[in-house]
Amino acid sequence: MAAMCDGRQVLVCAPTGSGKTAAFLIPLIANLGVGKGLRALVLCPSRELAKQTYRECIRLSAGTGVRPHIISKVSMSDNKFGPKFSLKFDLLIGTPNRLIYLLKREDSGLDLSSLKWLVIDESDKLFESGVKGFGDQLQQIYEACDPAVVKRALFSATYTIDVARWCKHNLKDLVTIIVGQRNTTADQVEQELVFVGNENGKLIAFRELVQKGLTPPVLVFVQSKERAKELFDELIYDNINVDVIHADRPQLQRDNVVQAFREGKIWVLICTELMGRGIDFKGVRLVVNYDFPNSAISYIHRIGRTGRAGRPGKALTFFTEDDRDSLRSISAVMKESGCPVPDYMLKLKKPKSNSRKRNQVIEREQISTQLKKKRKWKKENKTQNEFVKTTATA
Numbered sequence: 001m002a003a004m005c006d007g008r009q010v011l012v013c014a015p016t017g018s019g020k021t022a023a024f025l026i027p028l029i030a031n032l033g034v035g036k037g038l039r040a041l042v043l044c045p046s047r048e049l050a051k052q053t054y055r056e057c058i059r060l061s062a063g064t065g066v067r068p069h070i071i072s073k074v075s076m077s078d079n080k081f082g083p084k085f086s087l088k089f090d091l092l093i094g095t096p097n098r099l100i101y102l103l104k105r106e107d108s109g110l111d112l113s114s115l116k117w118l119v120i121d122e123s124d125k126l127f128e129s130g131v132k133g134f135g136d137q138l139q140q141i142y143e144a145c146d147p148a149v150v151k152r153a154l155f156s157a158t159y160t161i162d163v164a165r166w167c168k169h170n171l172k173d174l175v176t177i178i179v180g181q182r183n184t185t186a187d188q189v190e191q192e193l194v195f196v197g198n199e200n201g202k203l204i205a206f207r208e209l210v211q212k213g214l215t216p217p218v219l220v221f222v223q224s225k226e227r228a229k230e231l232f233d234e235l236i237y238d239n240i241n242v243d244v245i246h247a248d249r250p251q252l253q254r255d256n257v258v259q260a261f262r263e264g265k266i267w268v269l270i271c272t273e274l275m276g277r278g279i280d281f282k283g284v285r286l287v288v289n290y291d292f293p294n295s296a297i298s299y300i301h302r303i304g305r306t307g308r309a310g311r312p313g314k315a316l317t318f319f320t321e322d323d324r325d326s327l328r329s330i331s332a333v334m335k336e337s338g339c340p341v342p343d344y345m346l347k348l349k350k351p352k353s354n355s356r357k358r359n360q361v362i363e364r365e366q367i368s369t370q371l372k373k374k375r376k377w378k379k380e381n382k383t384q385n386e387f388v389k390t391t392a393t394a
């Protein structure tokens, strides 16, 4: 906070749940002063996180006169944007794609010429390149800002060499702040790896957990929206108060699910990486990695949804033989955080670079026993029909 208040550009890495949102919002609000035009922009990788940051900003700026705004679908269709839009607000929060959409629309009134601060939350995520990455979008936003005037502040719980290198080469007068050890989990999270044998073993292990008694709220991470839907279809019949959130659900449903989970109306929330970063649900007691995370970075963020703001939390990570390649790096993170890890895991060989691409998602068997049964039935019926056909023609 002190560095930003002094007008220095910063690269900050601090553990999950340690209060980074307030650490950038407070200096922004304090430094904006009186002025005309949009003077600060905060970028987040998901709409859920943007909304949460906006809520925090409203709270922190109360009584200061600072006017925050969020780019949401509603505000875009509400005619909030127009020729004088940039004069109505001081601080704008949003995701890169919506911002670019507005920058491209001539009638949006979005003008970044008065911008003083650009904050990139979850910076390593927003720097990711490739089709699914935000890297290109971030580049377009930079080009719309005046680099001589706009100061940048990058925040994340994880530190990647790519971001650090970029900052070193591009940001003058940079202060790098690292709280604790780089790329470790929050201290308060008790972590455990559970070998479950195979896909079916995951369902059995999860049901055992429920039988023993879960203390809600619980977050369950899977690797894709398809798997999130499948797991939901399984658990919905188990008399668990469960719901699911993923990118295929309409925004209104996503908002309602988040709200219901916050209010304790949903006890178990199945989710994808969408909820892996930044989301602050108060008092999540347990995070279950139903599917093994595909990188140590993803592991750190996912389990960081519990053990926030000094509260205790627990993280269980299921693994099968398929997860062997990632086991070593994640067990090393656990060991670094002081959790007991069997020696053999730490001694596993590094996967050959050509055997598995970085962050590659593992192909897994379907979760759903119903689907499996259906497929088996179809296959058996097909063979039977073929047998009838061939004997009939013979």
Ligand SMILES: Nc1ncnc2c1ncn2[C@@H]1O[C@H](COP(=O)(O)OP(=O)(O)OP(=O)(O)O)[C@@H](O)[C@H]1O
Pocket (backbone or CB within 6 Å): 014, 015, 016, 017, 018, 019, 020, 021, 022, 156, 157, 277, 278, 279, 280, 304, 308, 309
């Ligand atoms: N000084 C403080 N004292 C007590 N609680 C705080 C303080 N600052 C922030 N918090 C609370 O801590 C929680 C976590 O804060 P925040 O969401 O900013 O974490 P974060 O560091 O951004 O985590 P992540 O890396 O997961 O995004 C929030 O509920 C927030 O209200």
